Amino acid sequence: MAQAVETRGIIYGVSGPAVVAKGLKGARMHTICYVGGRGLLGEVIRIEDEFATIQVYEDTTGLRLGEEVVSYSEPLMVTLGPGLLSGVFDGIQRPLKRVRELSGIFITKGLKLDSLEKERVWQFTPLKERGDTVRAGDVLGTVPEGHITHRIMVPPYMEEGVIGDIAGGEVRADEPVCTLEDGRTMGLYQRWPARKRRPFRDALPPSEPFVTGQRVFDTLFPVAEGGVAILPGGFGTGKTITEHTIARFSVSDIVIYIGCGERGNEITEVLRDFPQLKDPVTGHPLSERTVIVVNTSNMPVAAREASVFTGVTIAEYFRDMGYRVSLMADSISRWAEALREISSRLEEMPGEEGYPPYLATRLGTFFERAGKVRCLGDGERTGSVTTIGAVSPPGGDFSEPVTQAAMRFTGALWALDTELAYRRHFPAVNWHKSYSLYYYQLRRWLEEGVAPDMPELREELMTILQKEAELVEVVQIVGTEGLHDEDRLTLEIADVIKEAFLRQNVFNPKDVFATYTKQYWMLKAIFAYKRSATESLKAGGYLEKILSHPVRTKLMDMRNIDNEEIEKEGRSLVEEIEGAFTQ
């Protein structure tokens, strides 16, 4: 990247995270500055003649009028390379584990640290040799990082060239590994502006589901690989727990977890548990595939605003290697609030509820970086970024601006419901309010990849839940006793669906991840029960007797069947149910 040019000015005004500098002539929009004697990092967000407004990524208390401001002509950058995995970074990519070594319990101001450790030595295996022509995105070689193969790629900004020298073996992270004939060099690292989308060859349409292992999502409201889902819900509805669960169990190569304006204690859980937990597919520690970007609610707001862009840039980088990346953003609302806070300090004209009018546009630049792509470079690589964003609407009211704006960019809405959460029905997904626009694109995959009747079962399930909603209204007026037996049976089936299928216990190791096959067989058994019970009722059987039949208990216990056993066990349960009411 271009060599940084310096301009100097002085502090003229301070209001929270917004600092006005005077005399910063030639400063460029969205480039970084160091503010004050301690050199707090900031970004230029407005220029008015010789005054530049800077959003500062650290607490500005104590900044004095007249202190120096130095501006560089470089935007906010993210350092990409080996060492990212199992790392913990703040919103502007400072490595928090090393910050801890330097400053103890608390984060002191003005710390300047390399995001990735320069001194670390990596084992580099070249895939190219002298004389090869390389272009942007080509894989120069690989570095093993845990069980993940970290592909060292030619940076997207590098123009074509011929390799003059490339060396394998032990390499220090900041040393060049490849020199082109024209003298340009490449190392293990590349840097990329956080707010700029990384290039790729083609965008691909959604065709496969992103498997979360959570029945209510995968069966009812699937999100496509490369898609975007949002999880809005009032407090206590389980947004964070859902994000954690997906981070742990979803079928992904790499997980980027952004804790944006949320709780410190929750991140501790991720930090402490992930090294012990195993990736369900590979069996390796979860931390090896995870990068955490965390800017808790009490850390500076401007860095919170930057954190989602830092996170998505890291996600795109792994996507470019050809990996399936999932990006958890918890929470989008806190990001939007940071945006609002800075906007109000700038005294900009507010839009709805005080959010700036460009809220939706800015949100779009984040969400639209999700997707499935054909990567740049040699070899046919496809990679994807699937984004799951939590939204925290004030008072649990979805009509507020952030939820509404986020809904425009998402294909799946997983609406969390306070009533369900009060009953401890988790995941507390309201099946009437949620939707997935990907479902119709994924139907084909479900027919081929799971079973030809999978879509049918899903639609039948939706019908029963719809019917139940109508019946519940009737019950409110006449009581359960006043219903016809068929209707009471429908309520019963809906109950089984909710208890046995939709509710999923993340603390039960057998239940926490259900493969599509398990989900399918659970549905098969539930509908076998429905058919047999209906027939028995028609033939004159007593409802009470049908309801108290022990097969019901077996349906409830299906969650405890291993994913590997389900086909066999499920088949025999279906047979048992079919014969259950005939005597």
Add this chain to the structure above:
Amino acid sequence: MIEPITRYYRTVKDVTGPLIFVTGLRKASFGEMCTIRLADQEERLGQILKLEGELAIIEVLEGTSGIDSETTTVVPKGDIARVGVSREMLGRVFDGVGKPRDGLPPVIPDRYIDINGLPMNPASREKPDYFIQTGISAIDGLNTLVRGQKLPIFSCAGLPANELALQVVRQARISEKEERFCVILGAMGITSREAFFFMESLAESVAQERTIAFINLAGEPTTERLFTPRIALTVAEYLAFEHDYQVMVLLTDMTAYCEALREIAGARDEIPGRRSYPGYMYTDLATLYERAGRVRDRAGSVTIMPILTMPEDDITHPVPDLTGYITEGQIVLSRTLHNKGIYPPIDVLPSLSRLMNLGIGRGRTREDHRKIADQLYASYARGCEVRRIVSIVGMEGLTELDRKYLFFADEFERRFVGQGEKERAIGETLELGLALLKILPETELVRLR
């Protein structure tokens, strides 16, 4: 850092609400404290809220009455807001900005600490998994409290939130068995009656030498309220992380704190957010609540129990709403239960402890704790639903099973929640829960399996 020369400014331009606008302060810093001297030599404290070239906006802590643009003098102190901390503070009572209120001389500080603190590094935090037995079934059994948690009480006007908080503190004290246990009270805008009540009860239940109180009364300046919780938490962090204390911080009433925040925002002509509270209230509250925690390699902890009154009993009001989004759960009190004579009137359905799972289970409480809690929740929720139906269709419309649920819900409220003043060990709580569940047929107890 302190300027060698003290400068005096008589350049007050405007006075509005709790704010004064002063021009020409040299080398002023953001957040700097100032002394404001009135014509009659009365001194007040102020803090710089905004700097804009020549102009500084200063918030006056003790209010602006009597300030003029002719004779009032502003003296910048050259430093940000700090509190002098020391272990000698134990047993003392201070006002909202840390001046002694008990007639004793000021404490000689060990050192001065920035009251805003610094954000705790998430990578330094220790997992909060140490169970605190409060002796209250609705909390221990269903919404377990752990060390380093922030768990607020959402109350309604007229409900015994303070009594409950003090009971928690008293009983936790016994279960902690720790020599180094202390309680810090940060009281914002409470009445003199409440202040008496707190001071008496704390002395009785925890012993005076284990408490520190910072009290800002309802009649005292609102601006001071913004300092009170920060000072209390700074002292808490100091005792916890430098002297290994298990510190319980009671903050009451957070609604009064938020109103003070709104008042200042209004005076600054800021763009109001929901119900006129400032848009940054979430961040502001977070900088308080997030100071709870445990850290690696240190024995101490800061546990915060904020108390707030929900205006009009409305849980979606910005104060409880934003608090609930930051804290690790909430204990919600219910007027209906209170009117039924149930104490503590904890409405368990909207109550929650997010850290519960870390604190319970084998080796902490009991292996079946989670299952019992889940089943109690689900069955009680169903019982409450039946209760709603009964009010429309009467008992005749109910099935046999519905009636059992109804009975269960009543018994649960009466016996499990309504335990009165007496204390229950966790084992007793869980056994009682299991006994109550026997009201229902076994096939219904899906979550116990």
